[in-house]
Amino acid sequence: MEPRTPAEWKTLFESEAFARQTEYYGPLGVEYTPAGTHLRLWAPTAKQAAVNLYRRGTGGACVGTLPLQQQDKGVWSIYLPGDQHGKYYDFTLTTPFGTCNIDTTSGKDQRAACYFQ
Secondary structure, three states: OOOOOOHHHHHHOOHHEEEEEOOOOOEEEEEEEEEEEEEEEEEEOOOEEEEEEOOOOOOOOEEEEEEOEOOOHHEEEEEEEOOOOEEEEEEEEEEEOOEEEEOOOOOOOHHHHHHOO
């Protein structure tokens, strides 16, 4: 059963089981090479995650949205083949708390940004 109240979520997040299931020490963020780019995001409560791609870093239309694949330990990832240098992105997450965008240029802790918006 999925928690429904704030108290139930707090109990889940503070549990040893949640820590064991979501504790992750691998790579996160961007791993760039001219051959392709891995994007990895830790979002253990997400039901869906997507990356939104842009040509410019300040405004402009989204040129594509791609779903991230759910991995172990609450990590979501995608591999973008080809040289992605000079392209911009942000994430859209759907969680039990709602849907939010994570601005990758803000300097905020991306792991906490969605929960506290």
